[in-house]
Amino acid sequence: MLTPEDTLRLNVLISTCVAIRIDIYKLVVVGLTENKKEQTITLNPSGDSTKTIQAVQKLLVSKILGSMGGYPSYLKRWSRMGQVGSSNLKSLLKIGNIEAVVAVANSQNLNDEVLDLVWWCATNTDQQAEIGRFLLTRDFVAKHSVGQQIAHYLLEFLPFTNDTTQLIDTTNLLLQDNLISQTAKDRLWKQGQRKTAFLVGFIERMEGNLPNNNNTIALDSSIKELECVNNEQGQIMLQTINHILKKINQEHVLYRTLEVLGTYLSHPMVRRLADIEQCQTQAENILEQLGLDNEKIKARLLLAGVSEQLVVGTISAHSLAGSAIRKKLSNVLEPIQAALKLLTTPI
Secondary structure, three states, rough: OOOHHHHHHHHHHHHHHHEEEOOOOOEEEEEEEEOEEEEEEEEOOOOOOOOOOOOOHHHHHHHHHOOOOOOOOOHHHHHOOOOOOOOHHHHHOOOOHHHHHHHOOOOOOHHHHHHHHHHHHHHOOOOOHHHHHHOOOOOHHHOOOOHHHHHHHHHHHHHHHHHHHHHHHHEEEEEEEOOHHHHHHHHHHHHHOOOOOHHHHHHHHHOOOOOOOOOOOOOOOOHHHHHHHHOHHHHHHHHHHHHHOOOOOOOOHHHHHHHHHHHHHOOOOOOOOHHHHHHHHHHHHHHOOOOOOHHHHHHHHHHOOOOOHHHHHHHHHOOOOHHHHHHHHHHHHHHHHHHHHHOOOOO
């Protein structure tokens, strides 16, 4: 339960602040005033601290949203679906519940007016990185000054991120516009040579603008079907993908790399197929239809048909992880890597 003193101070905070967050570990409630000044209340629990936090949240919700039942259940369902109305945004940032902050961050009605408040509410919470990623998916956030604050935090947080999908997504988001410095981008690229999840973020985001650290040069560009392959950036893209595939030990790195490869080399006559032998047959048939006899063009047509469909069934069926992915999928990966090697070798 709340002491009378805590109740009084919380009511003052509610009336004077535009955003409120709760530090459940330090047992403090922090409010942000209209002129960006922070006001802090240190709670004095008389018993179970968890019950004290719950009592604080119940008070905030009842005073601000007029609900006596605690955190509105519909927000738990809608918080990641972008279905929170614009009229509720500011109120939700005053109830001290991180799920409400997630709801606002992911709202289709998010705008400049509340963006800085959302990020302030996310600060020092367990969901700060998640909320930061939500926010950076919005174009206007990436161009906003708050976007650079978020990027700086996510960059500092990367070494503590173990989830592969989050590593890829975070790298992808950080590479937008001028969110981080060129030095930081170079460092991520270098780290990616060892931890390839970073490189997946690069090939997803930086098509046509990948770093050329190996003095890669363009190959013969006179063949129309190989134009996207033989230019300098095409060569860097394929070399990078080949490097990633050599080190594959994580399913999501493989899925997303194959998606990038198939999309990058897409061809109007090529369909994405779920069997590598069918991809090879399709490439041979299309080459014949084009009236051509060129192994490099056939390799390009093969790679245009690849996607995660080639591997997801096998990985799921056998619960593959680590080096077992490369071993079990060698029949799929070896033809792809052979095609990549051919396309990056001057003739």
